[in-house]
Amino acid sequence: MAVVSTGKVVGSWRAAWLRVEGHWTWYRRYWKSNLYSSGLQPLLFLAAMGIGFGSQVEPGPATGGLSYLHYVAPALLVAGAVQNAIGEASFPVLSGFKWQKDFFAVTATPVTAGQLLGGQLIWVALRLLIASVVYALVAGLFGAWLGFGVFAAVLVAIATGIACAVPMMAIAATTYDEGTRFTSIFRFLVMPMILFAGTFFPIAQIPAGLRWLAWISPLWHGNELARGSALGGLGFPQALGHLAYLAALFAVGWVLARHYFYKRLVV
Amino acid sequence: MQIVGDDANGVDDVMVEAKALVKRFGQFEAVRGVDVHVRRGEAFGFLGPNGAGKSSTMRMIAAVSPRSDGELRVLGMDPDRDGPRIRARLGVVPQQDNLDTELTARQNLHVYGRYFGLSRAQVRARADELLDFAQLAERADDEVEPLSGGMKRRLTIARSLVNDPELLLLDEPTTGLDPQARHLLWDRLFRLKTTGVTLIITTHYMDEAEQLCDRLVVMDDGKIVAEGSPAELIARYSTREVLELRFPPGEQGAVIPTVEDLGERVEVLPDRLLIYTGAGESALEQTHTRGVRPLSSLVRRSTLEDVFLRLTGRTLVE
Numbered sequence: 001m002a003v004v005s006t007g008k009v010v011g012s013w014r015a016a017w018l019r020v021e022g023h024w025t026w027y028r029r030y031w032k033s034n035l036y037s038s039g040l041q042p043l044l045f046l047a048a049m050g051i052g053f054g055s056q057v058e059p060g061p062a063t064g065g066l067s068y069l070h071y072v073a074p075a076l077l078v079a080g081a082v083q084n085a086i087g088e089a090s091f092p093v094l095s096g097f098k099w100q101k102d103f104f105a106v107t108a109t110p111v112t113a114g115q116l117l118g119g120q121l122i123w124v125a126l127r128l129l130i131a132s133v134v135y136a137l138v139a140g141l142f143g144a145w146l147g148f149g150v151f152a153a154v155l156v157a158i159a160t161g162i163a164c165a166v167p168m169m170a171i172a173a174t175t176y177d178e179g180t181r182f183t184s185i186f187r188f189l190v191m192p193m194i195l196f197a198g199t200f201f202p203i204a205q206i207p208a209g210l211r212w213l214a215w216i217s218p219l220w221h222g223n224e225l226a227r228g229s230a231l232g233g234l235g236f237p238q239a240l241g242h243l244a245y246l247a248a249l250f251a252v253g254w255v256l257a258r259h260y261f262y263k264r265l266v267v
Numbered sequence: 268m269q270i271v272g273d274d275a276n277g278v279d280d281v282m283v284e285a286k287a288l289v290k291r292f293g294q295f296e297a298v299r300g301v302d303v304h305v306r307r308g309e310a311f312g313f314l315g316p317n318g319a320g321k322s323s324t325m326r327m328i329a330a331v332s333p334r335s336d337g338e339l340r341v342l343g344m345d346p347d348r349d350g351p352r353i354r355a356r357l358g359v360v361p362q363q364d365n366l367d368t369e370l371t372a373r374q375n376l377h378v379y380g381r382y383f384g385l386s387r388a389q390v391r392a393r394a395d396e397l398l399d400f401a402q403l404a405e406r407a408d409d410e411v412e413p414l415s416g417g418m419k420r421r422l423t424i425a426r427s428l429v430n431d432p433e434l435l436l437l438d439e440p441t442t443g444l445d446p447q448a449r450h451l452l453w454d455r456l457f458r459l460k461t462t463g464v465t466l467i468i469t470t471h472y473m474d475e476a477e478q479l480c481d482r483l484v485v486m487d488d489g490k491i492v493a494e495g496s497p498a499e500l501i502a503r504y505s506t507r508e509v510l511e512l513r514f515p516p517g518e519q520g521a522v523i524p525t526v527e528d529l530g531e532r533v534e535v536l537p538d539r540l541l542i543y544t545g546a547g548e549s550a551l552e553q554t555h556t557r558g559v560r561p562l563s564s565l566v567r568r569s570t571l572e573d574v575f576l577r578l579t580g581r582t583l584v585e
Contacts (some may be wrong), residue, residue, distance in 0.1 A: 004390065004431070004433070005356035005430055005431050005432055005433050006383070006385060006393075006430050006431045007353050007354075007355035007357075007383035007384065007385070007430030007431070007432070008355050008383065008384040008386045008534060009351045009352055009357055009384065010382075015382070018381045018382055020384075021378070021381060022367075022378040022381070025370060025374050025377070025378055026367070026369060026370060029369070030369070031369070041336055054291070083429055100365065100367065100368065101361075101363065101365035102365050102366075102367050104331075104361065105363050105365040105366070105367075105379070105426075106360040106362070106382060107331060108329060108350070108357075108361070109330060109355075109379070109382035109383055109430075110351040110354050110382065111351075111354040111382050112350070122344075182463060214512065265331070265385060266331055266332065266333065267292075
């Protein structure tokens, strides 16, 4: 008697969501250690920089007359998200291709390489949501927020993180060694970006000749948007410009990541 | 292209049909014009050494590797166009386990089953059955990482069955396992076959091919060099028995003229002479009568290893 398979093809969004479900199964086992690294680290920064260091900073024109805690809290939210997102898009993605090879297991099912990529991104977005909400709640206890603008700031943080995660996934999909380039990227791109792209001080302080480095960094656009959301004072055209930059980064990243996911998984 | 099956069900009973199938990676041609026809319920094997093109062929059949040339139909569909629909009905056991080692055995099955559109209730029920089938029920809720190689392999096979596949693709299913684990696996695969699942197996172990395959093709250098059942292949390309004479390295050559006429054919291996004959024992007596004194001797049945040696002049596992 012939066997009849129970398997069927699911729609693209559903397929991506099933990947998220798989990650969630894993997260339920390991959430504590993860939340610690992804949620607590920005809070330590907030305590040290916003409250400790910030106590020595006079409110001035650069902080819009607000305390340094208010100034730095939205940017640390975005910086934390960017750091998390890039981290999640590097070694864990390379592992899917190289060590654990579970990407090959997933694409042996009806789920396609593109749907897998979509699932990875939605998963990163969810992780960022969890970490950002935890950060926002605790920062709120410190009195870091002026009002409901924090909700928009959380969305900005997730959007900025995802815009950075996609190109990083493209890079991970083209990495065949042990991922030494990730360490260089963290050191020479991510860390300087967090330090200099308007997280801790306005980029007006950067010498004019170098300021373009901040302008091209996605974090600066995210920081401007998050500050605008939390503190106000950002014009609509500027906001639109920052969003457009992040959207463009996402679009280019998506095309590249999708291409390289297929190239590596469908050969 | 008209495909005609063996019975009234016709097209539906051809699981895989490949004609002049080619796979190129840049300049390198891994599969060089392969014809394959696999019917429902068969256990079909690709036997060949590493690098023969078996895995590349398997990946094309699994609809995860586009063909470079030729025709290919899997379950009556074109893998280039209907990849997801084909994969929905396949089970795949890759050469290397790619389980989620940080999840439990049961969670691996749950998560994987969902990719095939199964409901939560379905995957729960199916996981219980499969954990029993794979004899992993006791370790069901343990993390995968510390499980033994054989257990991981069985879990990979269990996972491949989560969607009740009509066609199960096994790429080197027992490579790297100890003999006991291999036999346990073969037993499970044999059970599957009796339930009507079509199996396609690649292997470079002739004993595995003999154990599991109704029909197989011998592949070498990207091409099929012979096709048939294990018994047919042995009958066609080898003798009933083989007399093996072992000598100290380098000394076997001197004996060849003395024993050449004792069989249909003599193969010279680095440490042995293989004399292909219908009657091994009497050939052995003759060698003694003629004063040949090997270190040791053995009379055995011909195997697929001998078929491969005959066809390619090389041994399967080097």
